[in-house]
Amino acid sequence: MDGEEFRLPRSRRANERLHALVPGGAHTYAKGDDQYPEGLAPVISHGRGAHVWDVDGNRYVEYGSGLRSVSLGHVHPRVTEAVRRELGRGGNFVRPSVVEVEAAERFLATVRTAEMVKFAKNGSDATTAAVRLARAATGRPLVAVCAGQPFFSTDDWFIGTTPMSAGVPAATAGLTVAFPYGDLAATGDLLDRHPGEVACLVLEPATHTEPAPGYLAGLRELADRHGCVLVFDEMITGFRWSEAGAQGLYGVVPDLSTFGKALGNGFAVSALAGRRELMERGGPRHSGDRVFLLSTTHGAETHALAAAMAVLDTYAVDGVTARLHALGERLAAGVREAAAAMGVGDHLVVRGRASNLVFATLDENLRPSQRYRTLFLRRLLENGVLAPSFVVSSALDDADIDRTVEAVGRACAVYRKALDAADPTPWLGGRPVRPVFRRRA
Structure with missing residues (x-):
C-alpha cells in the first residue's frame, strides 16, 4: 500500500x-x-x-x-541575537528592568490604538485579565464570547463552554453566553435579553472568515450602546493581518485587546493592551477598587521582551x-x-x-x-x-x-x-x- x-x-x-x-x-x-x-x-x-x-x-x-x-522561522538571527544579548545581562530581577519600559514603548508605537500595555507569558492569562477587568469596570457578571471560535483561554470562564468542561462548576460556566460572528441583530438580541448584565464582548475580529463591511464597527456601536467592554483577541490576527493586528487593518478600536503567538517568534510573551481609563484600574493611580490585573513572576523576563522587540523591528524593516x-x-x-x-x-x-x-x-x-x-x-x-x-x-x-x-x-x-x-x-x-x-x- x-x-x-x-x-x-x-x-x-x-x-x-x-x-x-x-x-x-x-x-x-x-x-x-x-x-x-x-x-x-x-x-x-x-x-x-x-x-x-x-x-x-x-x-x-x-x-x-x-x-x-x-512566524519568522526557527532560529531567526535578529531574534536569537537579541535574546542572547539579554541572557548575558540577567533575566529576572526584584524590580522592573529597563527592558520593560523599552518593550512597552515599542509595542505601543506599533499598536497605536492602545494606550497602555501589560506583558505576560501566555494568551490565556492576558485574555482572562481582560475579562476580569471588564467585570470590574462594569460591575456585571456575564461574559459574551463569539460562538464557533475555537479558543480564548484555559480558564474556567471559557473552558466551561467546551466539551472538555470537566472540573468546571456549572455556575461558573453559566456566566458565559455566546453570540454568533457576523450577526449584529442576534448579538443585539442577546444583549437585550440580559440588560445590564454583560460585562464584555470577546471575539477574534477575523478568522478564516473576513468580517463583512461594517460588522466590527457595528459591534463597537452595540458595545457602546449597552455599556459593554469590547475585547479583541488578537492572538492570531496580531501581526499576521497587519503589524497592529486586525484593529489596525480594519480601523475599529476595541477597549481592550490581547496579543501573543507571533509577538515572540516562539518565545513566551503575551500582552494585554487597551484604553488608559480601563488599564489604570490594574494599578494604584485611580480612585476605585484595585483590580488584580496581571502579576506574574516571569511575565517580564528580559530575554522574552527582547525577542518581542526584535520581532516588532523585523516586521517593520523586512x-x-x-x-x-x-x-x-x-x-x-x-x-x-x-x-x-x-x-x-x-x-x-x-x-x-x-x-x-x-x-x-x-x-x-x-x-x-x-x-x-x-x-x-x-x-x-x-x-x-x-x-x-x-x-x-x-x-x-x-x-x-x-x-x-x-x-x-x-x-x-x-x-x-x-x-x-x-x-x-x-x-x-x-x-x-x-x-x-x-x-x-
Whole structure:
C-alpha cells in the first residue's frame, strides 16, 4: 500500500515515554499525537528556518510553526541575537528592568490604538485579565464570547463552554453566553435579553472568515450602546493581518485587546493592551477598587521582551506581513490547482486569509471528515510536509512551496482513490485523528 515504508520508530518510542510522564503526551493539547495519524506523530529534534527535523532524522517543510507563534522561522538571527544579548545581562530581577519600559514603548508605537500595555507569558492569562477587568469596570457578571471560535483561554470562564468542561462548576460556566460572528441583530438580541448584565464582548475580529463591511464597527456601536467592554483577541490576527493586528487593518478600536503567538517568534510573551481609563484600574493611580490585573513572576523576563522587540523591528524593516500574504497566496493557488488536477478540488478546501490558511477535508458527501484528514496528513508526512494547517512562516521560499504543492498532489491522488471507493479506511493505517475538544478520551 502507498506509503507503507514510512515509519517513525524513534518518534514512536519518544511518544510512549511522553505519555508515561506527561498527561496527554504533550504540554499543549493541539500538539498531541492524537492529532496525527496513528504511529506517525513526529517528535522534533530541531528546526531552522521553515524546516524541522524529527528524532528519526526526517526533514519536513513545516506549517503552523509553534501553533502559529514562529512566524519568522526557527532560529531567526535578529531574534536569537537579541535574546542572547539579554541572557548575558540577567533575566529576572526584584524590580522592573529597563527592558520593560523599552518593550512597552515599542509595542505601543506599533499598536497605536492602545494606550497602555501589560506583558505576560501566555494568551490565556492576558485574555482572562481582560475579562476580569471588564467585570470590574462594569460591575456585571456575564461574559459574551463569539460562538464557533475555537479558543480564548484555559480558564474556567471559557473552558466551561467546551466539551472538555470537566472540573468546571456549572455556575461558573453559566456566566458565559455566546453570540454568533457576523450577526449584529442576534448579538443585539442577546444583549437585550440580559440588560445590564454583560460585562464584555470577546471575539477574534477575523478568522478564516473576513468580517463583512461594517460588522466590527457595528459591534463597537452595540458595545457602546449597552455599556459593554469590547475585547479583541488578537492572538492570531496580531501581526499576521497587519503589524497592529486586525484593529489596525480594519480601523475599529476595541477597549481592550490581547496579543501573543507571533509577538515572540516562539518565545513566551503575551500582552494585554487597551484604553488608559480601563488599564489604570490594574494599578494604584485611580480612585476605585484595585483590580488584580496581571502579576506574574516571569511575565517580564528580559530575554522574552527582547525577542518581542526584535520581532516588532523585523516586521517593520523586512515587510514581513506582506511577505506572509504573498507566500500564502502562492501556496493556496498551488494547492487548489493540485487538488483540482486530481479531481478532489471540492473535497480539499483551502480557507482563510493568505497569511493564515487552513484546510478542510470533506468526504464523498462534502461533509467534514476526520478520516479524510487522516489520509491527507499521512500522505503529506510521508512526502516531507508537516502541515496541521497551511499557516506560513516568512522563512519559506519558492522551493518549499513547490515541494509542498508536489506533496499535496501525491496526497490528492490517494484521496481520489478513497473517494472512488467511498471508504478511506484502507489508507488510514489506524484510528482517525481526533478533535482536541471532545468530552471522552
